[in-house]
Amino acid sequence: MIFVVRKLAHPTDESTVTSKRRDASSAYASPRHLEPGRVPEPGVCPRSGILAASHSSPHELQPSRTTTRDSGPGNGDGVTKEYFKHSSGKRVNTDALVSKALKEQYPHLELVVVPEALGFNNDCNLLAFAQAGHASFEVVEDESANLPSSLEWLVYLPPARRLDGDQGGLANVTKFGKYLYKWKGHEFIVYLIDGRDGTVPYPIKNYYILSPETYHVDQLVLAAGKWSSDLHEEVWVFDEGYWQKSRELFESFRDASWDSVILDEDMKKALIEDHLSFFNSRDTYQNLKVPWKRGLIYYGPPGNGKTISIKATMNMLYQKNIPTLYVRTLVSYMGPEYSIKQIFGKAREYAPCYLVLEDLDTIVSENVRSYFLNEMDGLKSNDGIFIIGSTNHLDRLDPGISKRPSRFDRKYFFPDPNLEQRISYCQFWQKKLKSSKEIDFPDKLCEAIAKITDKFSFAYIQEAFVAALLAIARRSDRSKRDSIQALTEQLEDDWLGVVDASDDEDLKKLVLWVEIKKQIEILREGMEQEN
Structure with missing residues (x-):
């Protein structure tokens, strides 16, 4: 048209x-x-x-x-x-x-x-x-x-x-x-x-x-x-039974970078190396007479960096002209088996490529598991296809998917952040607040917040920051409210960022510290009720 x-x-x-x-x-x-x-x-x-x-x-x-x-x-x-x-x-x-x-x-x-x-x-x-x-x-x-x-x-x-x-x-x-x-x-x-x-x-x-x-x-x-x-600054997206090009999804990761991903440094290096070495090693696979294909599973509690890591990888591979194929659902007018056939057909057409299956446990149900596994390691060649699957519930995956090598070769666990990672995340916010004259955010506040957010995911810590800033904004006068609300911005990695402060003061006098403690207490009560 x-x-x-x-x-x-x-x-x-x-x-x-x-x-x-x-x-x-x-x-x-x-x-x-x-x-x-x-x-x-x-x-x-x-x-x-x-x-x-x-x-x-x-x-x-x-x-x-x-x-x-x-x-x-x-x-x-x-x-x-x-x-x-x-x-x-x-x-x-x-x-x-x-x-x-x-x-x-x-x-x-x-x-x-x-x-x-x-x-x-x-x-x-x-x-x-x-x-x-x-x-x-x-x-x-x-x-x-x-x-x-x-x-x-x-x-x-x-x-x-x-x-x-x-x-x-x-x-x-x-x-x-x-x-x-x-x-x-x-x-x-x-x-x-x-x-x-x-x-x-x-x-x-x-x-x-x-x-x-x-x-x-x-x-x-x-x-x-x-x-x-x-693809022209686009991503192939499979939805409702057919492939379509998406500029919107491309825009969501075009600024994503591994530099903004807070993970264990050894794990981050392993993830980057795992992807780059695969796409650079076609000759090695051929010399060893093994299929040139790879599969990884990211698993762990929600909100701890699985999606951010996938986006950073998508951008990294885009810079090397490796296309991404993203699967939203297998639901289609022709049934899920037809969708699986279309998905792997397109992946073979665009190989070498990066095939993304987020929420793998909900996409591959028991009814289509056999067909899916047959496409993964059946008679058809999948050379050049790197499959990444993610799940919040590894136990819901069939052992034939989660434990069988040559399908998904390795699994990476994304745990709740430790103290050092929580401090790094608070410093991430601190850098975004440097130009603010309304919010004081000294260095010692990063460690203080990190210590009271044990067992919090990155998503929960983010919510604590956002809720605290909004509460401060509601209490401020109009000019202050506009200033604080202007601090929030949508970041490339799906974290809502803010903008830092300076001078060292007693924590009890810091309005951000007082308010964020309240929000953390509210969030922890909600977590305990869910458990």
Whole structure:
């Protein structure tokens, strides 16, 4: 689907509503995350280049020039006439009708028909490929007075988030369009046509590419298809039975770093080395005649760094061009077995890759365990696939998953932080509070807080800090409240950070110490009740 988007003006200034549109055909993941780009405005230059081939032999092609109008003999574009005539009656096969009309109108040009999307993720988006800077195109306007040159839908796209007053945008969905397409010095006439034939319940949108010969068309389709299947600051996410590209998940880990992960240093080094050595050791595995695959399990109480460690790894591997494939659920309209087949099929396609299965105990249920294990170490090759699974409940995993080598080779335990790690986490907050004039946070406060948070996870300590700061803010006057609330910020590792203080004072005089002790007591009472 091709989107051409224009942003809605803020409702308080209706006079500023503009008709300027930005092209979003490159937003193949989601129309809510559209990248700006301008659709070329149609010009008025005379017919030239490949458009002349509709009325001459391929040997009479003129030098390439900007072309936006087809002013050949007759009453306009014959294909346009046929399409609208066809669309006004019974439709049997749009491909057959359009192909026939194109061959009649362009007898000296070769025709290649290319689906824009064939099934899930099998895309060849020529317009998005051009708008990414790899080619160029111009909208061609025909001179028929009776028929439009193109057919589009105008649709409203709600904003991804309304927090900042975003009003959403408008999108043009192309149903019929004609373009002069240029790639690597070659010109093509391209029609983009939407047809819905027979019993097919979804639109079929095809590119009809005309060229003097097919070799360069093949090369164009190969380049555009590869580009369309590649990840562009995205992550493959499996959800509801199919794979989709997610820019949002990529943004959640793009700033994640192992430097911000508080773990035992030896364990952190082991995790980093385990991943890097695997992806750097293909030749070693081959020389040893063993399958080049690896699996790890992260387990332990919730809130102690499993997800943060996975995000840091995703970013580390992204820097080395290793793609991440993230699985949310096996639930689909075709059943969980079909989902497992799709998951491992995509992983084999993108290997070497990083396959993430968070909450492994809930994803792989008893009903699909056998199928899952067969995909992991069955007859099919899983070379280059590094699988990471995480769970808060290792005891809920089948022994065939948790204790069998060659499936998940090693397990890493993420315990509640010890005193040293809790001090480090408090220092993490302290650094974020340096510019605050409202909150004093001396060095000795880090150790004091760490000592009274024994058996707390990082998530519980975070909640103590957040609750204490909010309580202080509620007691402050308006200016102080604004200052303190401005300290909180969403960090790259899913911890809510703050900003430090300085001078050494008696703990009893520190408002943060007084308030955080209250919050820790409340949290500990809740923990005891749960236990």
